[in-house]
Amino acid sequence: MSAAIQLAHGGGGALMRELIDAEIRARFADDALAPLPDAAILPSPGSRLAFTTDAFVVSPFEFPGGDIGRLAVCGTANDLSVAGAIPRYLSVALILEEGLSFAALRRVLDSIQATAAEIGMRVVTGDTKVVPRGQADGLYITTTGIGELIDGLRLGPEHVRTGDRVIVSGNLGDHGMAVMCARESLPVHPAPKSDVAPVHPLVEAVASFGDAVRFMRDPTRGGLASVAHEIVEGRPLAIELDESALPVAPTTQSVAEILGMELMHVACEGRVVAVVDNTVADEVIATWRNMPQGRGARVIGDVVDGKSGRVVLRTRIGGQRFVDRPSGELLPRIC
Amino acid sequence: MIYLNGFRDPLAAAALRARIADSASRLSAERGPVRLMEVCGSHTMAIARSGIKAMLPSNVELISGPGCPVCVTAPGYVDTAVEMARRGAAIVTFGDMVRVPGTSTTLAKERARGATVHVCYSPAEAIAHAQNEPDREHVFLAIGFETTAPAVTAVMHQAATHGIPNLSFLTAFKLVPPALQALMNDPDVALDAFLCPAHVSAIIGADAYRPFAAQGTPCVVAGFEPLDILDGVEAILRQMLDGRSFVENRYSRVVKDGGNARAQELMARYLRPIDASWRGLGTIPESGLGLRPEFSTIDAEVRFGLPQREGKPNPKCLCGDVLKGKIRPAQCPLFGTVCTPIQPMGPCMVSSEGSCAAEYRYAKGAA
Numbered sequence: 068m069s070a071a072i073q074l075a076h077g078g079g080g081a082l083m084r085e086l087i088d089a090e091i092r093a094r095f096a097d098d099a100l101a102p103l104p105d106a107a108i109l110p111s112p113g114s115r116l117a118f119t120t121d122a123f124v125v126s127p128f129e130f131p132g133g134d135i136g137r138l139a140v141c142g143t144a145n146d147l148s149v150a151g152a153i154p155r156y157l158s159v160a161l162i163l164e165e166g167l168s169f170a171a172l173r174r175v176l177d178s179i180q181a182t183a184a185e186i187g188m189r190v191v192t193g194d195t196k197v198v199p200r201g202q203a204d205g206l207y208i209t210t211t212g213i214g215e216l217i218d219g220l221r222l223g224p225e226h227v228r229t230g231d232r233v234i235v236s237g238n239l240g241d242h243g244m245a246v247m248c249a250r251e252s253l254p255v256h257p258a259p260k261s262d263v264a265p266v267h268p269l270v271e272a273v274a275s276f277g278d279a280v281r282f283m284r285d286p287t288r289g290g291l292a293s294v295a296h297e298i299v300e301g302r303p304l305a306i307e308l309d310e311s312a313l314p315v316a317p318t319t320q321s322v323a324e325i326l327g328m329e330l331m332h333v334a335c336e337g338r339v340v341a342v343v344d345n346t347v348a349d350e351v352i353a354t355w356r357n358m359p360q361g362r363g364a365r366v367i368g369d370v371v372d373g374k375s376g377r378v379v380l381r382t383r384i385g386g387q388r389f390v391d392r393p394s395g396e397l398l399p400r401i402c
Numbered sequence: 403m404i405y406l407n408g409f410r411d412p413l414a415a416a417a418l419r420a421r422i423a424d425s426a427s428r429l430s431a432e433r434g435p436v437r438l439m440e441v442c443g444s445h446t447m448a449i450a451r452s453g454i455k456a457m458l459p460s461n462v463e464l465i466s467g468p469g470c471p472v473c474v475t476a477p478g479y480v481d482t483a484v485e486m487a488r489r490g491a492a493i494v495t496f497g498d499m500v501r502v503p504g505t506s507t508t509l510a511k512e513r514a515r516g517a518t519v520h521v522c523y524s525p526a527e528a529i530a531h532a533q534n535e536p537d538r539e540h541v542f543l544a545i546g547f548e549t550t551a552p553a554v555t556a557v558m559h560q561a562a563t564h565g566i567p568n569l570s571f572l573t574a575f576k577l578v579p580p581a582l583q584a585l586m587n588d589p590d591v592a593l594d595a596f597l598c599p600a601h602v603s604a605i606i607g608a609d610a611y612r613p614f615a616a617q618g619t620p621c622v623v624a625g626f627e628p629l630d631i632l633d634g635v636e637a638i639l640r641q642m643l644d645g646r647s648f649v650e651n652r653y654s655r656v657v658k659d660g661g662n663a664r665a666q667e668l669m670a671r672y673l674r675p676i677d678a679s680w681r682g683l684g685t686i687p688e689s690g691l692g693l694r695p696e697f698s699t700i701d702a703e704v705r706f707g708l709p710q711r712e713g714k715p716n717p718k719c720l721c722g723d724v725l726k727g728k729i730r731p732a733q734c735p736l737f738g739t740v741c742t743p744i745q746p747m748g749p750c751m752v753s754s755e756g757s758c759a760a761e762y763r764y765a766k767g768a769a
Contacts, residue, residue, distance in 0.1 A: 251523060311412070324406075326523070327447075327754060384415035384628045386453025388764040391743075 072167040077197030087195065090172065094180045095159075095190040107191035109156060109213070117152035117214040119143060128175065128205045130249040132241070132261030133336075135208055136178030141263050141336055142287065143212035144186050148267040149283040149339060151222045151274075152214030154186055159210055160194040164203040175206065186265045188212070217270075219277045224298045226281040231370040232348040233298075233306060234341045236269050236355055237262065237363035238316045239291055240333030244323055259319040264337030269361050272354050279344035280351070286340050291367075292331040292390050294340045295378040298370075305377040308368035308390065331380075332393035342370060409627030410452075418632040419457050425639035426459040435461040437592060438638055439585070439727055441578060442599035443470030443755030444626050450764035452628040462635065465727035466757030468581050468683060469599055471546040472498045473725065473749040473756045476679040478713025479545075479574045480504030486541050486572070486706055487517040494528040495543040497521045498753040501746060505713045525550075525557045532561075532569040541702045544571040549601040551575045551691060552665035555672045558693075561700055562672075570702040573692050574710070576678055578602050579610050580689035586617060591726050595620040595638045597631070600653050607661025608651040615649045625653040672697055681715060681749055682722025721748035724757055731758040738762060 075082045087103075096103045121143050128135040144154035159179060163172065183190055241262040248258050266285055273280050284294045291313075295306045308331075315323075315330055323330045337360065343351050348366055355361025378390040429436060440446055446466045449455060455464060468474050481504040487493050493509060500509040500519055513519040518538075520531050525542060532540040544554045554571070561569045578599060585591050596619060598611050603623045611621035620641040624634025630653060637650050651657055669691065678690025698704040715721070719741070720734040731737050731750065741747040743759050750758035 253523065329451075380453065382451075382453040382628075383410050384412055384452055384454075384457070384632070385419065386455070386457045386628075388450060388453035388456065391763040 070169055072163045072165055072169070072172065072197055074165050074197050074199060076163070077195060083195070090176055091193065091195065094176055095193070103190075103192060105192065107156070109191065112155070112215045114218070115216040117147045117150045117216055118212070119146040119150075120211045121146065121209065123208045123210070124204065125246060126204050127249050129171070130261055131245050131258050133263035134175055134178050135206065136175035137182045138263050138336060139208040139210050140179055140182040140186065140188065141265050143210040144188055145266045145285040145336070147212050147214030148265070148270045149222070149285050150214070151220035151270065151283070152216045153271070154188045154212060154214045154267055156213040157183060157188050157190045157210055158192045159190055159208060161196070162203055162207040162209075163195065163197045164205055165197060165200040167205055171205070182265070186267060217274045220274050220280060221278060222280065222282055224282055224302070226278070227298055227302070227304065227342050227370055228281070229304060229370055229372045230345050231281055231342045232345055232366050233295070233308065233368040233370065234343060234348065234351060235286075235291065235314065235365060235367050236266070236339040236341075236361045237337070238314045238319065239286070239335060239338070240323060240330035241316055241319050242336040243290070243333035244319045244328070247326070248322060253322070255318070255322055257318055259316065259322055262335050262337040264360060266337060266339050266360060268358055269339050269355055272358060273341070273351050276343065276347050276351065279347040280341060281344070282342040284340050285335070286338055287334045287336060289393055290330070290332045290334055291340060292329070292378065293392055295390065296376070296392050298342060299376050299378065301376060303372070303375045305371050305373040305375070305379060306368055307371055307379045307381060309381050310383045312365055312367045314363045314365050329393070331390060406627065409625070409629045411629065414629055415632060418629065418636055422462065422632065422636050422639060423459050425636065425643055426462050428643060429461065429639070435463045436594050436639070436642065437463050437465055437727070438595045438597055438635065439465045439467040439593050440597040441467040441469040441582065442602060443473065443753065444601070445597060445599065445624070445631065446470065446757050446760045447755050448626045448628065449631060450760035452631070453764070454628065454631055457632070458635070462639070464597075465593065466724070466760070467585070467727060468680065468725040469547065469578065469602075470750070470753050470755040470757070471550065471576060472502055472753035473721065474576055474680045474682065475499070475502060475545050475574055475749060476681050476713055477504045477715050478679065478711035479572070480508065481711045481713045482703070482708055483509060483541065483543055483572055484512050484517075485708060485711075486702060487512055487519065489706065491539040491541045491706070492518040492520060492531060492535065493541055493543060494520045494522055494531050496545070499543055499545065501752045502749050503716065503747065503752070525554045526560075528557060528569055529560060529566055532566050536568055538568060539705070540569045542569065542571050544573040544575060547576055547578055547599070547602050548605040549599075551669055551673065552605060552662070555668045558672050558697070558700060559668065562697060570700050570705045571693065572702040573673075574678070575673065575691035576680065577675070577689050577691065578606070579613075580686050581680065581683065582614055584683060584686045584689070585726060586614065586619065588726060590728055593619070593727065594642065595622070597634050597638065598623040600625045600630070600656065603653065603657045603661070605662050605665050607659050608649050608657055609659045610661070611649045615647045618647050620647045620650070622650045623653045623657050625656065680725075682725040716747050719748035721750040721758070724750050731761040734758070
């Protein structure tokens with residue numbers, strides 16, 4: 068096998084066959100659904116389905132705490148999980164840049180395989196394309212995921228009421244700051260580490276609370292601030308967040324402060340923001356804190372009556388202010 | 403962070419808040435609200451992020467001054483940088499410059515059309531970019547106040563001594579004291595005191611504000627942490643109650659009376675005072691720094707034969723009045739309607755340090 072991806076690896080000929088057989092089928096075509104056809108035939112689950120698609124273009128594609136493969140599987144599975152579904156099936160399409168090393172490709176494929184196994188999700192179909200050097204940044208991945216809805220969970224911002232509590236399962240902004248430090252080669256030691264991880268155990272652990280769990284979301288791009296706005300937008304509700312309760316890793320916070328970033332705007336890839344009935348908030352926190360994914364779980368705010376659609380931060384020093392959505396490209400400040 | 407948390411302590415903040423309220427209540431009822439200008443953009447940001455305005459009594463107003471380097475950069479400067487990019491130069495710049503409106507375009511729009519614009523975190527990255535692409539001219543956008551100028555000057559020094567032939571600098575450095583004097587001379591601007599910048603003062607020294615204190619304006623140098631700012635406000639009110647005005651350095655853990663002599667020396671070697679055009683304030687004599695003629699080889703204007711252009715700001719944009727503290731951001735007709743952080747019309751909305759952006763993002767959160 069050659070050391071780097073060539074255009075011919077996407078050409079449909081012998082090289083492509085070798086790539087698919089040696090690297091892809093070898094990893095993923097090992098179960099009853101077998102040999103990774105263009106169209107997978109799936110058993111009918113007898114429940115309602117959740118269906119999602121996602122594209123991953125992260126640069127660099129390997130970063131402290133994870134890589135694009137783990138990110139792709141978790142990102143897809145987590146979208147299903149926070150919709151109240153158990154992640155089941157995954158399609159993976161790879162867009163490889165000519166010149167990508169086989170060693171790097173293998174690391175990413177191993178990571179996809181390991182993460183899917185960790186979740187219990189099966190890769191059942193996929194596609195591979197190769198583009199000329201310069202037309203992709205190493206590799207891109209697109210995925211589609213199918214999950215089965217968990218009975219008894221009815222999630223959505225429309226279920227949120229005054230008096231509910233806002234909970235987060237762990238530290239904010241680790242993924243975004245880890246990628247930014249890696250991308251810009253910022254000399255930070257220790258560097259922030261991505262939190263990329265599956266969140267389905269957190270969701271499944273609170274399914275028994277039923278309707279007392281109103282809403283869940285993974286705060287990816289746009290971070291906690293975007294999720295908070297999504298919850299109250301267009302409703303006669305406001306969210307008050309408590310700055311001193313927001314969980315943040317010291318390293319991540321330091322980097323964010325140096326760069327002038329707001330951690331509430333920065334992506335996580337392994338956290339859940341949940342809104343739950345006040346009567347179960349403590350139990351949800353206790354449940355999550357007993358799990359490795361939820362050790363940092365905390366109540367961070369409240370749903371209150373009031374001017375509709377507002378997200379307010381009670382600051383550590385006793386002031387208060389609005390929390391805005393992020394405005395697009397996160398630009399470092401000059402000083 | 404454990405160190406910084408000491409400057410964000412809720413109990414200490416509550417105590418300072420009570421002292422401020424007490425001082426404010428003892429100010430004469432006849433006088434209108436006390437108008438304090440926080441000069442520096444990083445103070446504006448910190449005040450907004452910590453929700454400090456919501457903690458102050460109603461007769462204490464914080465006015466944001468012209469201390470965001472991006473906000474005061476004139477449109478003609480952006481036009482000149484755009485022209486250099488169109489001539490093939492790679493532009494290296496601090497991030498928030500890319501969205502600053504020139505007369506008709508921004509560097510972000512030019513980048514989408516194919517211009518090369520590298521956003522950097524440290525000016526030293528300009529050297530690496532220039533060395534990576536030795537056949538291409540690289541222009542570093544050398545803007546900022548006295549805080550930023552020494553770091554850029556250090557890179558100028560490297561470029562000049564190590565011979566980086568394809569790197570030059572488009573300068574628009576600004577100086578804080580001349581701008582404060584211009585504000586004091588403006589009869590339309592009514593200010594009672596200055597909350598002086600933290601890091602600018604680390605370079606120029608607290609003594610630089612003595613002329614303003616001598617003219618009857620209390621000047622308090624404060625750090626950027628929430629407690630620093632509350633402490634600074636409290637110190638200003640105390641001076642006013644005592645009927646005094648002097649320079650009070652409340653940020654002595656960083657700022658010395660004489661400033662940073664090495665930085666001043668390096669700046670003086672490469673830069674000289676020049677008249678500078680400030681967005682909103684107009685041209686202020688000797689309020690900027692340009693390269694000395696003997697370093698014209700690294701001066702982008704000389705290298706490209708392109709003196710900085712005049713440029714025209716959007717006539718409806720009231721950034722000028724905002725920068726002078728004459729109006730609050732929300733009083734500008736464009737604020738929050740056509741002018742937002744996503745689609746900024748004026749520079750005060752562009753930079754996260756800008757007073758309009760800070761107000762838009764963080765406005766007094768009285769829910």
